Amino acid sequence: MKLVNEKGNFKIIENTMVGDNVVIRDYCNIYGCEIGDNTKIAAFVQIEKGVKIGKNCKIEPFVAIGQGTELEEGVYIGANVCFINCRYPVAERDGKIDSEWKMEKTLVKHNVSIGSGAVILPCTIGENSVVAAGSVVTKDIPPNSMVMGVPARVVGSTDEFKKKA
Amino acid sequence: MKLVNEKGNFKIIENTMVGDNVVIRDYCNIYGCEIGDNTKIAAFVQIEKGVKIGKNCKIEPFVAIGQGTELEEGVYIGANVCFINCRYPVAERDGKIDSEWKMEKTLVKHNVSIGSGAVILPCTIGENSVVAAGSVVTKDIPPNSMVMGVPARVVGSTDEFKKKA
Amino acid sequence: MKLVNEKGNFKIIENTMVGDNVVIRDYCNIYGCEIGDNTKIAAFVQIEKGVKIGKNCKIEPFVAIGQGTELEEGVYIGANVCFINCRYPVAERDGKIDSEWKMEKTLVKHNVSIGSGAVILPCTIGENSVVAAGSVVTKDIPPNSMVMGVPARVVGSTDEFKKKA
Numbered sequence: 001m002k003l004v005n006e007k008g009n010f011k012i013i014e015n016t017m018v019g020d021n022v023v024i025r026d027y028c029n030i031y032g033c034e035i036g037d038n039t040k041i042a043a044f045v046q047i048e049k050g051v052k053i054g055k056n057c058k059i060e061p062f063v064a065i066g067q068g069t070e071l072e073e074g075v076y077i078g079a080n081v082c083f084i085n086c087r088y089p090v091a092e093r094d095g096k097i098d099s100e101w102k103m104e105k106t107l108v109k110h111n112v113s114i115g116s117g118a119v120i121l122p123c124t125i126g127e128n129s130v131v132a133a134g135s136v137v138t139k140d141i142p143p144n145s146m147v148m149g150v151p152a153r154v155v156g157s158t159d160e161f162k163k164k165a
Numbered sequence: 166m167k168l169v170n171e172k173g174n175f176k177i178i179e180n181t182m183v184g185d186n187v188v189i190r191d192y193c194n195i196y197g198c199e200i201g202d203n204t205k206i207a208a209f210v211q212i213e214k215g216v217k218i219g220k221n222c223k224i225e226p227f228v229a230i231g232q233g234t235e236l237e238e239g240v241y242i243g244a245n246v247c248f249i250n251c252r253y254p255v256a257e258r259d260g261k262i263d264s265e266w267k268m269e270k271t272l273v274k275h276n277v278s279i280g281s282g283a284v285i286l287p288c289t290i291g292e293n294s295v296v297a298a299g300s301v302v303t304k305d306i307p308p309n310s311m312v313m314g315v316p317a318r319v320v321g322s323t324d325e326f327k328k329k330a
Numbered sequence: 331m332k333l334v335n336e337k338g339n340f341k342i343i344e345n346t347m348v349g350d351n352v353v354i355r356d357y358c359n360i361y362g363c364e365i366g367d368n369t370k371i372a373a374f375v376q377i378e379k380g381v382k383i384g385k386n387c388k389i390e391p392f393v394a395i396g397q398g399t400e401l402e403e404g405v406y407i408g409a410n411v412c413f414i415n416c417r418y419p420v421a422e423r424d425g426k427i428d429s430e431w432k433m434e435k436t437l438v439k440h441n442v443s444i445g446s447g448a449v450i451l452p453c454t455i456g457e458n459s460v461v462a463a464g465s466v467v468t469k470d471i472p473p474n475s476m477v478m479g480v481p482a483r484v485v486g487s488t489d490e491f492k493k494k495a
Contacts (some may be wrong), residue, residue: 025359064245080392089222092238101330136282229410257387
């Protein structure tokens with residue numbers, strides 16, 4: 001890994017450890033994080049400080065990955081996916097802008113795919129699981145599980161998905 | 166408040182009234198609007214002409230706030246939230262690009278929190294209410310109400326949410 | 331149509347055929363595609379190579395239109411809409427970053443409106459149909475159909491919507 005600082009045409013990468021063969025497209029806003037080998041990051045992605053992203057991940061456009069989120073290796077994140085790192089967000093506290101929000105963690109394990117438009121509340125998503133597009137994940141997901149819906153429920157294993165992939 | 170015009174590196178702010186201690190991150194597109202004291206606006210946010218945003222608000226990435234939308238003080242807007250200002254949008258009318266769409270208003274009152282990925286059709290959201298992440302709000306919401314689902318329904322008060330915040 | 335290549339302030343348009351009176355706002359990322367006369371593209375939009383967009387379309391912010399997607403004339407795409415061009419996406423295959431994903435096509439026919447926050451899996455959406463905001467479309471939609479929900483189901487015709495538009 002090497003430390004990257006770049007604020008050039010259409011690209012902001014600050015104080016970030018970047019692995020080999022990483023691809024980062026235009027209009028990104030990435031700072032204080034770590035990105036593993038071969039990972040591909042589309043345009044219009046924000047990754048905040050403290051985030052760790054493993055190798056061989058793919059992240060599609062319009063995704064913000066905030067503090068407290070970790071993606072292991074081989075994770076797919078579809079377009080417009082939301083990671084939430086605070087279940088009870090408020091803007092104002094005692095008449096002032098809030099500065100005390102409690103960060104909660106999300107861990108997305110090896111080989112997980114999260115479909116476009118899904119919303120992920122703080123949780124752990126087990127290895128090889130798949131979150132269907134448009135789902136709202138409110139709690140931990142066991143490994144090898146296909147989940148879908150609002151809120152997301154386990155509807156089976158991911159065997160068929162992985163065969164068709 | 167002061168009038169801001171800035172088209173510099175990674176930031177477009179045109180003809181906008183900005184209060185004290187406002188924070189606006191990179192890749193924003195903000196024009197002809199008003200932003201109250203202390204409000205924090207993340208990267209990748211668009212705010213259109215005529216919009217009023219109160220003081221002590223927080224707006225997360227990938228949010229477009231169009232004409233006809235007003236946020237009072239202390240409003241939290243999660244990532245990828247959509248505000249809709251026309252219930253019946255069409256692109257073409259009588260074989261030409263549409264230029265007659267009817268703007269409808271949305272008012273988000275004091276201390277409301279709107280979770281990430283929620284979709285808000287034209288409505289009024291009452292003071293202290295909370296919209297759960299991923300909800301689709303289709304009509305007015307009374308004050309102090311927790312709403313969730315597609316379409317969103319009132320599931321209780323926000324007392325517990327506010328305690329946990 | 332004329333060929334446009336522009337990588338200037340806040341705008342990336344590469345190798346793209348652009349019709350007359352097309353409007354493309356700031357922070358776009360558009361390459362190798364074709365955009366018909368009068369079409370309006372908001373800020374924060376990505377359009378990838380091979381995409382065809384007809385005349386008189388409107389595309390709102392935070393929309394990525396990937397390879398394999400075609401919009402006919404007069405199509406409205408709301409904010410944060412997702413087009414999915416692979417039903418079974420994975421990031422890693424045999425321990426390496428995936429390079430074999432299978433592209434699937436989506437065709438959006440004449441005069442369709444897709445509401446904000448909708449998620450569109452690979453399919454054909456018939457002429458004059460309307461997808462309600464926040465819907466997840468998982469299969470083909472017949473012409474003149476109003477669909478809504480997760481997953482989206484036909485709930486009626488679009489006669490009333492078109493009258494109110």
